[in-house]
Amino acid sequence: MLLSSLVPADHFLIMALYAFLISFFFALLWRSEKRERAVLFVKLFLALVVGALAVAWLMYPFPS
Amino acid sequence: MSESAFPPPPSAPPPPPPAAPASPAAVPRRGPPGLVAAILAWVFPGLGHFAVGRRGTSLLYALIVTATFLLGMSFEGRLYSPEPGQPLTILATFAVYGAGLLNVAARLISTNPSGSILSVTYEYGCAFLLTAGLMNLLLMLDAYDIATGRK
Numbered sequence: 001m002l003l004s005s006l007v008p009a010d011h012f013l014i015m016a017l018y019a020f021l022i023s024f025f026f027a028l029l030w031r032s033e034k035r036e037r038a039v040l041f042v043k044l045f046l047a048l049v050v051g052a053l054a055v056a057w058l059m060y061p062f063p064s
Numbered sequence: 065m066s067e068s069a070f071p072p073p074p075s076a077p078p079p080p081p082p083a084a085p086a087s088p089a090a091v092p093r094r095g096p097p098g099l100v101a102a103i104l105a106w107v108f109p110g111l112g113h114f115a116v117g118r119r120g121t122s123l124l125y126a127l128i129v130t131a132t133f134l135l136g137m138s139f140e141g142r143l144y145s146p147e148p149g150q151p152l153t154i155l156a157t158f159a160v161y162g163a164g165l166l167n168v169a170a171r172l173i174s175t176n177p178s179g180s181i182l183s184v185t186y187e188y189g190c191a192f193l194l195t196a197g198l199m200n201l202l203l204m205l206d207a208y209d210i211a212t213g214r215k
Contacts, residue, residue: 007138007185014188017135018195025128025199028121029206 019048101211105204106164109196112207125203133166133196141189142179143171162197162204 023044027037095116105112110126144156171177209215
C-alpha cells in the first residue's frame with residue numbers, strides 16, 4: 001500500500017505511534033478544555049511508553 | 065384555640081419550589097436523535113459528532129480513527145471473521161466491524177483481508193485494526209450521549 005513506505009518498521013517507533021494515537025484520542029474524548037487535554041495526553045503517552053518499557057525490562061530475564 | 069378552630073388541611077400541597085435555572089436536559093435539543101447520531105458515528109468516524117454540532121472534534125476523531133485503521137492495513141493486519149472453534153474471533157470481528165464503512169470498504173478493496181501472518185508487523189496491524197474499531201464504538205456511545213443530552 002501507499003502508506004507502507006511511510007510507516008516505521010522499528011518496533012519502538014510503532015509502539016510510540018500507537019501510544020500517540022491512543023493518547024490523542026482519549027485526551028479528546030475525556031477532557032473538554034485545551035489545557036486539560038494536553039495534560040492528559042502527556043500523562044497517557046508517558047504511561048503507555050514508559051510502562052511498556054518497564055514491563056519489557058521486567059520480562060527481560062525470561063524465559064531463560 | 066385558634067389552631068384547633070382552623071386546623072391545617074391534611075393534604076395541603078407544599079409550596080412550589082423557587083424557579084430553578086433550566087437544566088441542560090430541559091433545554092430543547094437540536095440535531096438528530098441519539099440513535100441516528102450513533103448510526104452516523106458508526107458509518108464513518110466523527111460523522112456522529114459532526115451531526116450533533118461538535119464540528120472541530122469530529123474532524124480530529126475522523127483523522128485519528130482513519131489513520132489508525134489505515135496503519136493497521138499497512139501493517140498487514142487481519143480483518144477478522146468468525147471461525148469455527150475459535151470463539152475469540154467473534155469478539156475480534158465485533159471490534160473490527162466497529163470501524164463501520166472503513167472495514168466494509170477495506171474488505172472489498174483489499175487483496176488480502178486475512179493479513180500476512182508471516183509479516184513482521186502482522187501483530188501490530190491486528191492491534192491497530194482492532195483499536196480503530198473499538199475507538200469508533202466509543203465514539204458511537206459518545207455521540208449518543210451528546211445527542212440525548214447526557215453529556
